[in-house]
Amino acid sequence: METALDEIAFLANSENRVAVFETLVEAPRNRDEVRDRVDASRVTIARILRELEERNWIEQSGRAYEVTPLGEWMYDEFNSLVDEMEAEQQLREALQWFPSDLLTFDVQCLRDAEIILHDASDATALIRRIVKFHRSGDRIRGIARSAAPVFIENLWEVTVHGDAQAELVLIPEALDVIRTHPPSARQFREMLAEENAHYSVYEGIPISVGIVNGAVGINLTDEEGTLKGGLKTENETVHAWAVDLFKTCREEARPVDSDTITA
Template sequence: MQPGDDTTAAAAFDDAAFLARSPNRLAVLGALAEEPTPRRALGEEAGVERVTLGRVLDDLVEREWARETADGYALTPTGAWAHDAFSDLLATLRATSRLRGLAEWLPEGLPLRALRDAEVVRPERGDPAAPLRRAERHTRETSRQRVVTDALAPGVLDAMHDGVTGGDLRLEAVVGPSMLAVTAAAPETRKRFADLLASDAAAFRTATDIDIVLGIHDPGVGIGVGIIDGDGVTRALVDTDAPAVREWAVDTFERRWREAEPIDPARFGIEE
């Protein structure tokens, strides 16, 4: 029988359906993943009632995914393989579900496979500013921030100002003309931005083709990737610290920084 044979494919689909139809089966496999487990403890660990546990174990033994031992029940090598593969598939599908409705606005080159454990922060009816509040939290928690954006919420600007002027934050940012225009229009935001421009702890450049919102922070704080639709509306903020996303984000920032130009400080009342 060759790989791809109809019989093999049918058996594989049957095995996948076997797990997909019953969270209890996957729970028992997961409980057995570390070490052989006595039947009583297995039911408690997997959260499965005694009668159901008996049926699940019989099914797993029949598929040769588990076997009874002197210490209780244990996974077979193929059972461990099936558990790992199906758990990986579920994690991937959970991630694609979290990103549903955002696919067309994801930044070019963003490594999607690295987003499996990412948190997607969306505006909610009771919390429409949730993505912006997450961006502000990132700014207040990090000691170094690199940013690419054409919009800067007042809370984020305040957090940048507090961090830079307080000596707790080193900031590098590539900003767009819309952000500069809005910031320069109001005396309070113009003053705060002028303070940032005048600080040795902050460096800004500007570019006209900004089509991304990106924040890079200390490891452990994370990478914030804003998802902006065609009308400039923030749909979500993807929050992750995956190494592949960090590598992509740093490369993206450095390229944008090289292509950007200095900001004229006179626009904000600063004399060189």
């Protein structure tokens, strides 16, 4: 008797088997109709139909083949496994830059996350997506390990010249970057003068996380601090994790004094 792994391999190792199985799940079909939909020889189609029938996953009724209840069950389970593996493949590269000690929620909470990785052919694509995310709501909270001028300008536009509420905690090095860039320093001082923008500083921020209304954006960086990608999700568990992390950092932070932001 074949093992469960053998049965999984029976389908997983043959795209033609999956294709034949799938076309019969869609509707009963005869051998010629199956061959019209699957790019395989007549001999191969006949062999696959025989193998599926031997497993009682399909049965012949007249000239047509149709999926049995057992076959529907097996197809659904196999398809679910494929979906899970595809989700894992999408997350695998991104999670190499997510500190494992911060991953205190079930990783499956990220299975539907939007993943944006750095694209060498379009170096600014990731930056544009982050800016767009910050503009997607009217309440922005977060902790940040960087403060690129483009982000400062964007926050300045949505707070000083818009109605968004912003509350962010930065690492001291981020303030140093702002000070050395006169336009950013000016914009930052103007934000600090607004009631709807609040900034503080804390040395122990472990990762950059933005919370815009009910969505969470997580910046992924390598050991040198280079931005490698980002995750965006509206999962409630991840949102609760992000809010808790933000509040923890905010409680330890000290307000930024606008007098210290001089170009």
